[in-house]
Amino acid sequence: MSSxxxxxxxxxxxxxxxxxxxxxxxxxxxxxxxxxxxxxKRISKLDSKISIATVYxxxxxxxxxxxxxxxxxxxxxxxxxxxxxxxxxxxxxxxxGEIIEFVNEDIEKLQKKVAEKFGYKLVDHRLELxxxxxxx
Amino acid sequence: MSSxxxxxxxxxxxxxxxxxxxxxxxxxxxxxxxxxxxxxKRISKLDSKISIATVYxxxxxxxxxxxxxxxxxxxxxxxxxxxxxxxxxxxxxxxxGEIIEFVNEDIEKLQKKVAEKFGYKLVDHRLELxxxxxxx
DNA sequence: ATAATTGCAAATGCTTTGCTTGTGA
DNA sequence: TCACAAGCAAAGCATTTGCAATTAT
Numbered sequence: 226m227s228s229x230x231x232x233x234x235x236x237x238x239x240x241x242x243x244x245x246x247x248x249x250x251x252x253x254x255x256x257x258x259x260x261x262x263x264x265x266k267r268i269s270k271l272d273s274k275i276s277i278a279t280v281y282x283x284x285x286x287x288x289x290x291x292x293x294x295x296x297x298x299x300x301x302x303x304x305x306x307x308x309x310x311x312x313x314x315x316x317x318x319x320x321x322g323e324i325i326e327f328v329n330e331d332i333e334k335l336q337k338k339v340a341e342k343f344g345y346k347l348v349d350h351r352l353e354l355x356x357x358x359x360x361x
Numbered sequence: 362m363s364s365x366x367x368x369x370x371x372x373x374x375x376x377x378x379x380x381x382x383x384x385x386x387x388x389x390x391x392x393x394x395x396x397x398x399x400x401x402k403r404i405s406k407l408d409s410k411i412s413i414a415t416v417y418x419x420x421x422x423x424x425x426x427x428x429x430x431x432x433x434x435x436x437x438x439x440x441x442x443x444x445x446x447x448x449x450x451x452x453x454x455x456x457x458g459e460i461i462e463f464v465n466e467d468i469e470k471l472q473k474k475v476a477e478k479f480g481y482k483l484v485d486h487r488l489e490l491x492x493x494x495x496x497x
Numbered sequence: 498a499t500a501a502t503t504g505c506a507a508a509t510g511c512t513t514t515g516c517t518t519g520t521g522a
Numbered sequence: 523t524c525a526c527a528a529g530c531a532a533a534g535c536a537t538t539t540g541c542a543a544t545t546a547t
């Protein structure tokens with residue numbers, strides 16, 4: 226259901242347009258991390274007239290509202306996902322581009338510790354693992 | 362001394378031009394992580410005619426030769442440093458842009474473990490901490 | 498000598514923006 | 523109604539590239 230994201234929009238005072246509903250719907254049905262172009266392609270199947278500029282604007286709007294999360298993985302194009310309830314990091318298959326989400330509390334704690342050791346409050350972080358499948 | 366980098370070029374069969382020597386020299390005297398534009402500015406003081414295209418080409422060449430390391434921190438512009446002998450990660454001050462290098466073996470090990478847990482060989486990783494100074 | 502490199506400007510790829518028309522609350 | 527959003531094309535930015543002139547080996 227996209228009512229999920231639509232609810233969030235109402236809460237945040239984000240005006241609900243047809244296009245925004247579509248971006249929300251398509252993203253909520255995507256299990257992966259599409260870039261804007263891919264997202265636009267998927268949405269175009271439901272509304273062939275939607276402009277990619279609108280997708281760019283919406284995706285940015287949703288990100289600023291905390292509804293989407295943006296990732297700048299290697300590759301040059303920003304990729305998005307619905308903001309997850311619990312934080313996670315990413316393991317990226319360098320051969321297929323497939324993305325695996327993972328959580329590791331030990332690493333999280335160590336990161337915080339490192340920052341504090343240097344007199345910093347950890348505000349954000351980026352952890353990406355790039356690997357290739359071990360064939361057995 | 363830039364003879365350091367120049368030696369590496371000879372070893373790798375990279376032809377040494379005036380411009381490349383300058384890129385090497387300026388980078389070896391930079392303690393920070395300049396982007397291409399900043400690097401070009403610094404080099405221009407020694408050779409006011411060097412083209413930014415050449416700096417782009419050289420920086421990429423050196424990266425492919427393993428002489429420089431490229432980082433895509435938040436901010437949109439790639440930043441470079443001389444490839445360090447031992448690997449390190451970065452803690453970035455979100456207010457000043459200052460970068461602190463750190464090494465944490467525990468995190469390194471855990472990353473490898475995570476990748477293996479999912480059946481992957483860890484080939485590369487990106488770990489960036491973003492923080493703000495704790496005032497005391 | 499001659500294959501590789503430079504400088505310049507034009508081209509690229511992703512993303513943003515100005516402007517006019519359309520639309521949700 | 524009317525402030526805000528969409529669509530389109532043009533603009534922006536970082537980076538790359540084609541080509542003629544120059545240079546390192």
